[in-house]
Amino acid sequence: MDKKELIYQLKQQIIKQLNLAGKTPEDIRDDDPLFVEGLGLDSIDALELIVLLQQEYNIKLKSAEEGQTIFRSVATMADYILEQQAGAAN
Amino acid sequence: MEQQDIYISGSVCISRKEVRSGDAIVLEPGHDGNFFSDIYEKLDINYPKFFKMDALCKLGIAAAHVLLDGFDKSMYQPGEIGIVLSNRSGSIEADINYYESSKTFPSPSLFVYTLPNIVIGEISIRYGFKGENAFFISEEFDPEWTVFYVNNLMQHQGIKACICGWVDVEDGALDARFFLVEKGKENGINFTADSLKQGCAAG
Numbered sequence: 665m666d667k668k669e670l671i672y673q674l675k676q677q678i679i680k681q682l683n684l685a686g687k688t689p690e691d692i693r694d695d696d697p698l699f700v701e702g703l704g705l706d707s708i709d710a711l712e713l714i715v716l717l718q719q720e721y722n723i724k725l726k727s728a729e730e731g732q733t734i735f736r737s738v739a740t741m742a743d744y745i746l747e748q749q750a751g752a753a754n
Numbered sequence: 755m756e757q758q759d760i761y762i763s764g765s766v767c768i769s770r771k772e773v774r775s776g777d778a779i780v781l782e783p784g785h786d787g788n789f790f791s792d793i794y795e796k797l798d799i800n801y802p803k804f805f806k807m808d809a810l811c812k813l814g815i816a817a818a819h820v821l822l823d824g825f826d827k828s829m830y831q832p833g834e835i836g837i838v839l840s841n842r843s844g845s846i847e848a849d850i851n852y853y854e855s856s857k858t859f860p861s862p863s864l865f866v867y868t869l870p871n872i873v874i875g876e877i878s879i880r881y882g883f884k885g886e887n888a889f890f891i892s893e894e895f896d897p898e899w900t901v902f903y904v905n906n907l908m909q910h911q912g913i914k915a916c917i918c919g920w921v922d923v924e925d926g927a928l929d930a931r932f933f934l935v936e937k938g939k940e941n942g943i944n945f946t947a948d949s950l951k952q953g954c955a956a957g
């Protein structure tokens with residue numbers, strides 16, 4: 665799966681996991697901030713994103729600090745997933 | 755302060771069959787589709803967080819939405835508005851959903867609803883209420899206890915307006931009976947156990 669496809673899939677998963685009623689993948693721009701501005705997610709949503717990474721991509725965050733960078737946008741999430749998958753493949 | 759200075763200024767009853775405000779039927783939800791999506795749209799709730807809530811909180815938010823239509827909260831300080839609710843089933847639906855999720859990946863957003871008093875928190879957050887609140891568990895709605903407790907809040911805890919009543923979800927059955935009680939706002943309906951019993955009697 666290339667980055668573009670992964671980003672689209674992530675948007676679908678985020679909408680489903682976080683019950684973002686009325687949102688479609690097209691409403692979320694790749695670089696939109698996920699928290700406060702942009703999608704306006706909260707701390708419980710952050711926990712759900714951690715669960716999503718684990719559940720769908722078998723990726724466990726090593727520390728909470730990592731989350732601030734990884735969950736900045738859908739694009740940064742995709743970068744992190746691809747990086748982890750590449751690391752696991754080597 | 756005498757009990758007769760406290761009045762019921764509004765009431766709402768919600769079941770799967772209908773949404774009533776006082777004696778008037780506000781909405782008869784369709785039998786097709788999702789009940790909460792239906793009433794969210796038809797009652798114009800316009801609060802996206804609604805969809806993240808468990809059924810108990812959705813029911814409480816919907817009941818408060820109808821009850822507080824026209825309520826001028828600027829008449830009171832946030833700390834003067836209280837909430838006293840009760841039910842039979844606690845947060846059993848959220849408890850079961852969380853238990854099911856915990857078999858694979860425990861869901862944080864399900865976990866946060868595994869206490870029945872969260873519905874009070876959700877209503878308080880939406881409307882900015884900061885007064886005393888309490889959630890009681892009892893087999894049936896207990897009007898005598900509700901009147902006693904709310905009177906006490908109004909006499910001793912600085913509460914001047916209060917949402918009180920019953921909100922219960924179990925096995926898909928929904929039962930909300932909310933009353934808005936205000937101090938000194940005379941409208942002829944005294945805040946008594948009998949008035950609460952009659953509040954949803956027709957439903």
